[in-house]
Amino acid sequence: MRAYLLLENGVYFEGESIGLPGETVGEVVFNTGMTGYQEVLTDPSYYGQIVTMTYPLIGNYGINEEDFQSYKPHVRGFVVREACEKPSNFRYKYTLDEYLKANNIVGIQGVDTRALTKIIREKGTMMGMITLNISDIEEKLKAIRGHIERDHVERVTTREVYHIHGSGYRVAVIDYGIKTNIIENLKIRGLDITVFPARCAAEDILDIKPDGILLSNGPGDPKDAMYAVEQVDKLIGKVPVFGICLGHQILSLALGADTSKLKYGHRGCNHPVKDLKSDRTYITSQNHGYTVIPESLPDDVEITHININDNTVEGIRHKKLPVYSVQFHPEASPGPYDTLYLFDVFVDMMKRRVADV
Numbered sequence: 431m432r433a434y435l436l437l438e439n440g441v442y443f444e445g446e447s448i449g450l451p452g453e454t455v456g457e458v459v460f461n462t463g464m465t466g467y468q469e470v471l472t473d474p475s476y477y478g479q480i481v482t483m484t485y486p487l488i489g490n491y492g493i494n495e496e497d498f499q500s501y502k503p504h505v506r507g508f509v510v511r512e513a514c515e516k517p518s519n520f521r522y523k524y525t526l527d528e529y530l531k532a533n534n535i536v537g538i539q540g541v542d543t544r545a546l547t548k549i550i551r552e553k554g555t556m557m558g559m560i561t562l563n564i565s566d567i568e569e570k571l572k573a574i575r576g577h578i579e580r581d582h583v584e585r586v587t588t589r590e591v592y593h594i595h596g597s598g599y600r601v602a603v604i605d606y607g608i609k610t611n612i613i614e615n616l617k618i619r620g621l622d623i624t625v626f627p628a629r630c631a632a633e634d635i636l637d638i639k640p641d642g643i644l645l646s647n648g649p650g651d652p653k654d655a656m657y658a659v660e661q662v663d664k665l666i667g668k669v670p671v672f673g674i675c676l677g678h679q680i681l682s683l684a685l686g687a688d689t690s691k692l693k694y695g696h697r698g699c700n701h702p703v704k705d706l707k708s709d710r711t712y713i714t715s716q717n718h719g720y721t722v723i724p725e726s727l728p729d730d731v732e733i734t735h736i737n738i739n740d741n742t743v744e745g746i747r748h749k750k751l752p753v754y755s756v757q758f759h760p761e762a763s764p765g766p767y768d769t770l771y772l773f774d775v776f777v778d779m780m781k782r783r784v785a786d787v
Protein backbone atom coordinates (compact mmCIF):
# COMPACT_ATOMS: atom_id res chain seq x y z
CA MET A 431 0.00 0.00 0.00
CA ARG A 432 1.30 3.44 -0.91
CA ALA A 433 2.10 5.84 1.94
CA TYR A 434 3.57 9.33 2.28
CA LEU A 435 5.68 11.21 4.76
CA LEU A 436 4.65 14.85 4.63
CA LEU A 437 6.75 17.50 6.38
CA GLU A 438 5.37 20.74 7.77
CA ASN A 439 7.30 22.72 5.12
CA GLY A 440 5.32 20.97 2.38
CA VAL A 441 8.06 18.57 1.26
CA TYR A 442 6.88 14.98 1.00
CA PHE A 443 8.30 11.53 0.36
CA GLU A 444 6.48 8.64 -1.21
CA GLY A 445 6.91 5.12 0.12
CA GLU A 446 5.11 2.00 1.19
CA SER A 447 3.03 1.53 4.33
CA ILE A 448 4.47 -0.69 7.09
CA GLY A 449 2.87 -1.37 10.45
CA LEU A 450 -0.65 -0.02 10.84
CA PRO A 451 -1.94 1.48 7.58
CA GLY A 452 -3.13 4.88 8.75
CA GLU A 453 -2.30 8.45 9.59
CA THR A 454 -0.12 9.88 12.34
CA VAL A 455 1.33 13.28 13.25
CA GLY A 456 4.50 13.91 15.25
CA GLU A 457 7.86 15.61 15.42
CA VAL A 458 10.15 14.11 12.77
CA VAL A 459 13.57 13.24 14.16
CA PHE A 460 16.39 10.99 13.01
CA ASN A 461 18.43 8.36 14.83
CA THR A 462 21.84 7.36 13.45
CA GLY A 463 22.23 4.01 15.25
CA MET A 464 23.10 1.10 12.97
CA THR A 465 21.39 -1.25 15.42
CA GLY A 466 19.05 -0.77 18.37
CA TYR A 467 15.78 -0.12 16.57
CA GLN A 468 13.88 -2.28 19.08
CA GLU A 469 15.17 -0.19 22.00
CA VAL A 470 14.42 3.03 20.09
CA LEU A 471 10.84 1.93 19.39
CA THR A 472 10.19 1.18 23.05
CA ASP A 473 12.13 4.07 24.69
CA PRO A 474 9.39 6.30 26.21
CA SER A 475 11.54 9.38 25.48
CA TYR A 476 10.45 9.10 21.83
CA TYR A 477 6.80 9.57 22.76
CA GLY A 478 5.18 11.93 20.22
CA GLN A 479 7.98 11.60 17.66
CA ILE A 480 8.09 10.11 14.18
CA VAL A 481 11.52 8.49 14.18
CA THR A 482 13.51 7.90 11.04
CA MET A 483 16.48 5.55 11.16
CA THR A 484 19.40 6.66 8.98
CA TYR A 485 20.81 3.13 8.69
CA PRO A 486 19.21 1.78 5.49
CA LEU A 487 18.25 -1.75 6.52
CA ILE A 488 16.13 -2.00 9.65
CA GLY A 489 14.63 -5.15 11.15
CA ASN A 490 17.37 -7.53 9.98
CA TYR A 491 17.69 -9.23 13.37
CA GLY A 492 13.95 -8.98 14.11
CA ILE A 493 12.29 -8.08 17.38
CA ASN A 494 13.02 -10.27 20.41
CA GLU A 495 11.47 -10.63 23.88
CA GLU A 496 14.48 -9.38 25.83
CA ASP A 497 15.48 -5.94 24.56
CA PHE A 498 12.30 -3.93 25.14
CA GLN A 499 12.88 -0.67 27.03
CA SER A 500 9.26 -0.46 28.18
CA TYR A 501 6.10 -2.51 27.78
CA LYS A 502 5.16 -1.08 24.36
CA PRO A 503 6.47 1.08 21.51
CA HIS A 504 6.13 4.82 22.18
CA VAL A 505 7.20 6.32 18.86
CA ARG A 506 4.40 8.11 17.03
CA GLY A 507 5.55 6.76 13.69
CA PHE A 508 8.50 4.93 12.15
CA VAL A 509 10.34 5.73 8.92
CA VAL A 510 12.88 3.41 7.27
CA ARG A 511 14.59 2.93 3.94
CA GLU A 512 13.98 -0.80 3.93
CA ALA A 513 12.16 -2.96 6.48
CA CYS A 514 13.68 -6.45 6.46
CA GLU A 515 11.05 -9.15 5.95
CA LYS A 516 13.21 -12.16 6.77
CA PRO A 517 15.17 -11.46 9.93
CA SER A 518 17.93 -13.77 11.01
CA ASN A 519 18.73 -14.08 14.70
CA PHE A 520 18.38 -16.81 17.32
CA ARG A 521 16.37 -14.47 19.55
CA TYR A 522 14.05 -13.23 16.82
CA LYS A 523 10.30 -13.56 17.59
CA TYR A 524 8.56 -11.01 15.31
CA THR A 525 9.43 -9.11 12.17
CA LEU A 526 9.51 -5.32 12.44
CA ASP A 527 6.29 -5.11 10.42
CA GLU A 528 4.52 -7.69 12.61
CA TYR A 529 5.55 -5.85 15.75
CA LEU A 530 4.44 -2.44 14.46
CA LYS A 531 1.10 -3.87 13.31
CA ALA A 532 0.48 -5.67 16.61
CA ASN A 533 1.03 -2.37 18.43
CA ASN A 534 -0.84 -0.06 16.04
CA ILE A 535 2.21 1.95 15.04
CA VAL A 536 2.04 3.63 11.65
CA GLY A 537 5.21 3.33 9.58
CA ILE A 538 6.59 3.87 6.11
CA GLN A 539 9.43 2.27 4.16
CA GLY A 540 11.06 3.13 0.86
CA VAL A 541 11.83 6.67 1.95
CA ASP A 542 15.14 8.23 0.92
CA THR A 543 16.12 8.61 4.56
CA ARG A 544 19.42 10.26 3.64
CA ALA A 545 17.65 13.07 1.80
CA LEU A 546 15.14 13.37 4.66
CA THR A 547 17.93 13.58 7.24
CA LYS A 548 19.72 16.27 5.23
CA ILE A 549 16.54 18.35 5.24
CA ILE A 550 16.19 18.01 9.01
CA ARG A 551 19.86 18.86 9.53
CA GLU A 552 19.55 21.98 7.40
CA LYS A 553 16.12 23.23 8.43
CA GLY A 554 15.95 21.72 11.93
CA THR A 555 13.52 19.27 13.46
CA MET A 556 9.99 19.76 12.20
CA MET A 557 6.52 18.32 12.53
CA GLY A 558 5.30 15.82 9.96
CA MET A 559 2.71 13.24 9.09
CA ILE A 560 2.67 9.71 7.73
CA THR A 561 -0.49 9.27 5.68
CA LEU A 562 -1.97 7.03 2.99
CA ASN A 563 -2.94 9.88 0.66
CA ILE A 564 -1.98 13.47 0.09
CA SER A 565 -4.80 14.56 -2.20
CA ASP A 566 -5.86 17.26 0.28
CA ILE A 567 -2.34 18.41 1.07
CA GLU A 568 -3.31 21.87 2.35
CA GLU A 569 -5.70 20.35 4.91
CA LYS A 570 -3.00 17.98 6.06
CA LEU A 571 -0.42 20.73 6.35
CA LYS A 572 -2.86 22.68 8.47
CA ALA A 573 -3.30 19.66 10.76
CA ILE A 574 0.47 19.20 11.02
CA ARG A 575 1.18 22.86 11.75
CA GLY A 576 -1.63 23.10 14.28
CA HIS A 577 -0.57 20.02 16.21
CA ILE A 578 0.53 20.89 19.76
CA GLU A 579 1.24 18.52 22.62
CA ARG A 580 2.54 19.43 26.04
CA ASP A 581 1.86 16.52 28.37
CA HIS A 582 4.34 13.96 27.10
CA VAL A 583 5.67 12.90 30.50
CA GLU A 584 2.20 12.30 31.95
CA ARG A 585 1.45 9.93 29.07
CA VAL A 586 4.33 7.61 29.82
CA THR A 587 5.01 7.81 33.57
CA THR A 588 3.88 5.03 35.92
CA ARG A 589 0.38 5.49 37.35
CA GLU A 590 1.22 3.84 40.67
CA VAL A 591 4.16 3.75 43.02
CA TYR A 592 5.88 0.35 42.82
CA HIS A 593 8.67 -1.34 44.68
CA ILE A 594 11.44 -3.71 43.62
CA HIS A 595 13.11 -5.32 46.58
CA GLY A 596 16.87 -5.26 46.93
CA SER A 597 19.27 -5.70 49.83
CA GLY A 598 21.34 -2.57 49.11
CA TYR A 599 20.74 1.17 49.51
CA ARG A 600 17.21 2.47 49.17
CA VAL A 601 16.70 4.42 45.97
CA ALA A 602 13.69 6.52 45.01
CA VAL A 603 13.29 6.74 41.26
CA ILE A 604 11.14 9.43 39.68
CA ASP A 605 9.74 7.97 36.48
CA TYR A 606 9.39 10.60 33.75
CA GLY A 607 9.32 7.81 31.14
CA ILE A 608 12.01 5.45 32.38
CA LYS A 609 13.85 2.91 30.25
CA THR A 610 14.02 -0.66 31.54
CA ASN A 611 17.78 -0.74 31.45
CA ILE A 612 18.08 2.07 33.98
CA ILE A 613 16.05 -0.01 36.46
CA GLU A 614 18.09 -3.06 35.43
CA ASN A 615 21.32 -1.25 36.31
CA LEU A 616 19.99 -0.36 39.76
CA LYS A 617 18.91 -3.98 40.27
CA ILE A 618 22.31 -5.32 39.20
CA ARG A 619 23.82 -3.22 42.00
CA GLY A 620 21.43 -4.77 44.54
CA LEU A 621 19.60 -1.52 45.27
CA ASP A 622 16.16 -1.43 46.85
CA ILE A 623 14.04 0.50 44.35
CA THR A 624 10.80 2.46 44.74
CA VAL A 625 9.49 4.03 41.56
CA PHE A 626 7.30 7.16 41.81
CA PRO A 627 5.06 8.80 39.19
CA ALA A 628 6.28 12.06 37.64
CA ARG A 629 3.74 14.14 39.58
CA CYS A 630 4.76 12.83 42.99
CA ALA A 631 5.42 15.23 45.85
CA ALA A 632 8.91 15.64 47.32
CA GLU A 633 7.45 14.83 50.76
CA ASP A 634 6.23 11.41 49.57
CA ILE A 635 9.71 10.62 48.34
CA LEU A 636 11.40 11.74 51.55
CA ASP A 637 8.84 9.70 53.52
CA ILE A 638 10.46 6.44 52.40
CA LYS A 639 13.80 7.78 53.70
CA PRO A 640 15.74 7.12 50.50
CA ASP A 641 19.55 6.94 50.45
CA GLY A 642 19.50 8.39 46.94
CA ILE A 643 17.17 9.68 44.24
CA LEU A 644 17.36 8.95 40.52
CA LEU A 645 15.64 11.25 38.03
CA SER A 646 14.88 9.32 34.86
CA ASN A 647 14.89 10.06 31.16
CA GLY A 648 11.63 11.05 29.50
CA PRO A 649 9.96 12.71 26.51
CA GLY A 650 9.18 16.30 25.61
CA ASP A 651 10.39 19.75 26.64
CA PRO A 652 11.68 19.83 30.24
CA LYS A 653 9.89 23.15 30.69
CA ASP A 654 6.57 21.33 30.19
CA ALA A 655 7.35 19.53 33.44
CA MET A 656 7.76 22.54 35.77
CA TYR A 657 5.72 20.63 38.38
CA ALA A 658 8.62 18.16 38.50
CA VAL A 659 11.23 20.93 38.67
CA GLU A 660 9.48 22.37 41.75
CA GLN A 661 9.59 19.03 43.56
CA VAL A 662 13.20 18.28 42.60
CA ASP A 663 14.15 21.71 43.96
CA LYS A 664 12.95 20.52 47.38
CA LEU A 665 15.03 17.33 47.15
CA ILE A 666 18.39 18.89 46.30
CA GLY A 667 20.75 18.75 49.24
CA LYS A 668 18.72 16.15 51.15
CA VAL A 669 20.28 12.99 49.66
CA PRO A 670 22.42 12.18 46.58
CA VAL A 671 20.60 12.91 43.32
CA PHE A 672 21.53 11.42 39.93
CA GLY A 673 19.76 12.68 36.79
CA ILE A 674 19.72 11.06 33.35
CA CYS A 675 18.70 12.95 30.19
CA LEU A 676 15.30 14.55 30.95
CA GLY A 677 16.23 14.02 34.62
CA HIS A 678 19.43 16.01 33.94
CA GLN A 679 17.43 18.81 32.33
CA ILE A 680 14.88 18.91 35.17
CA LEU A 681 17.68 18.92 37.75
CA SER A 682 19.43 21.76 35.88
CA LEU A 683 16.24 23.82 35.83
CA ALA A 684 15.79 23.16 39.55
CA LEU A 685 19.36 24.37 40.16
CA GLY A 686 18.43 27.63 38.45
CA ALA A 687 19.82 26.98 34.95
CA ASP A 688 17.92 27.29 31.68
CA THR A 689 17.39 24.90 28.74
CA SER A 690 16.90 25.44 25.02
CA LYS A 691 15.98 23.37 22.00
CA LEU A 692 18.72 22.00 19.74
CA LYS A 693 18.34 22.44 16.01
CA TYR A 694 17.96 18.73 15.30
CA GLY A 695 19.03 16.97 18.49
CA HIS A 696 21.35 14.09 19.22
CA ARG A 697 19.98 10.61 18.59
CA GLY A 698 22.25 7.65 18.05
CA CYS A 699 24.77 5.31 19.61
CA ASN A 700 28.12 6.95 18.91
CA HIS A 701 28.16 10.46 20.31
CA PRO A 702 31.61 11.32 21.69
CA VAL A 703 31.49 12.87 25.16
CA LYS A 704 34.50 14.18 27.04
CA ASP A 705 34.80 13.86 30.79
CA LEU A 706 36.53 17.17 31.52
CA LYS A 707 38.15 15.99 34.76
CA SER A 708 39.78 12.81 33.47
CA ASP A 709 40.20 14.19 29.93
CA ARG A 710 38.82 10.89 28.62
CA THR A 711 36.36 10.67 25.79
CA TYR A 712 33.57 8.11 25.90
CA ILE A 713 31.28 6.90 23.15
CA THR A 714 27.72 7.40 24.36
CA SER A 715 24.15 6.59 23.50
CA GLN A 716 22.00 9.69 23.09
CA ASN A 717 18.43 10.68 22.46
CA HIS A 718 17.58 14.28 23.19
CA GLY A 719 16.32 17.42 21.51
CA TYR A 720 16.89 19.88 24.36
CA THR A 721 20.06 21.01 26.09
CA VAL A 722 21.20 22.91 29.16
CA ILE A 723 22.52 26.41 28.36
CA PRO A 724 26.07 26.52 29.82
CA GLU A 725 26.06 30.25 30.61
CA SER A 726 22.88 29.81 32.62
CA LEU A 727 24.43 27.45 35.17
CA PRO A 728 24.85 29.00 38.63
CA ASP A 729 28.36 29.40 40.11
CA ASP A 730 28.04 26.44 42.46
CA VAL A 731 27.42 24.04 39.55
CA GLU A 732 30.18 22.90 37.20
CA ILE A 733 30.14 21.28 33.79
CA THR A 734 31.64 17.80 33.99
CA HIS A 735 31.08 16.53 30.43
CA ILE A 736 30.81 18.10 26.99
CA ASN A 737 29.83 16.77 23.58
CA ILE A 738 32.86 16.73 21.28
CA ASN A 739 30.75 17.27 18.16
CA ASP A 740 29.12 20.54 19.15
CA ASN A 741 30.47 21.39 22.63
CA THR A 742 27.03 21.19 24.25
CA VAL A 743 26.70 20.38 27.96
CA GLU A 744 26.62 16.62 28.60
CA GLY A 745 27.02 16.50 32.36
CA ILE A 746 26.96 18.70 35.44
CA ARG A 747 27.80 18.43 39.13
CA HIS A 748 27.09 20.58 42.14
CA LYS A 749 30.34 21.75 43.69
CA LYS A 750 29.25 21.16 47.30
CA LEU A 751 26.25 18.85 47.26
CA PRO A 752 26.08 15.18 46.10
CA VAL A 753 24.14 16.05 42.96
CA TYR A 754 25.16 15.17 39.40
CA SER A 755 23.56 14.38 36.07
CA VAL A 756 24.29 13.48 32.46
CA GLN A 757 22.56 14.31 29.22
CA PHE A 758 23.51 11.03 27.54
CA HIS A 759 22.40 7.48 28.42
CA PRO A 760 24.87 5.61 30.66
CA GLU A 761 22.49 2.61 30.64
CA ALA A 762 23.05 2.28 26.86
CA SER A 763 20.36 -0.01 25.37
CA PRO A 764 21.06 0.68 22.62
CA GLY A 765 24.72 1.60 22.49
CA PRO A 766 28.08 1.06 24.14
CA TYR A 767 28.67 0.37 27.82
CA ASP A 768 31.46 2.97 28.20
CA THR A 769 29.67 4.99 30.87
CA LEU A 770 27.98 2.34 33.03
CA TYR A 771 30.41 3.39 35.77
CA LEU A 772 28.16 6.38 36.43
CA PHE A 773 25.78 4.04 38.27
CA ASP A 774 28.70 3.04 40.52
CA VAL A 775 29.36 6.73 41.20
CA PHE A 776 25.76 6.92 42.45
CA VAL A 777 26.23 3.93 44.77
CA ASP A 778 29.51 5.43 46.05
CA MET A 779 27.79 8.73 46.82
CA MET A 780 25.15 6.89 48.83
CA LYS A 781 27.84 4.86 50.61
CA ARG A 782 29.79 7.97 51.59
CA ARG A 783 26.71 9.79 52.75
CA VAL A 784 25.50 6.85 54.85
CA ALA A 785 29.01 6.62 56.38
CA ASP A 786 28.91 10.36 57.16
CA VAL A 787 25.54 10.32 58.93
Ligand SMILES: NC(=O)CC[C@H](N)C(=O)O
Nearest residue numbers: 647648675676718719720
Ligand atom coordinates in the same frame (compact mmCIF):
# COMPACT_ATOMS: atom_id res chain seq x y z
N1 LIG B 1 16.00 10.80 26.50
C1 LIG B 1 15.53 11.83 27.17
O1 LIG B 1 15.32 11.78 28.38
C2 LIG B 1 15.14 13.02 26.36
C3 LIG B 1 14.98 14.30 27.14
C4 LIG B 1 14.17 15.37 26.43
N2 LIG B 1 12.86 14.87 26.12
C5 LIG B 1 14.87 15.84 25.17
O2 LIG B 1 14.46 15.51 24.08
O3 LIG B 1 15.85 16.54 25.25
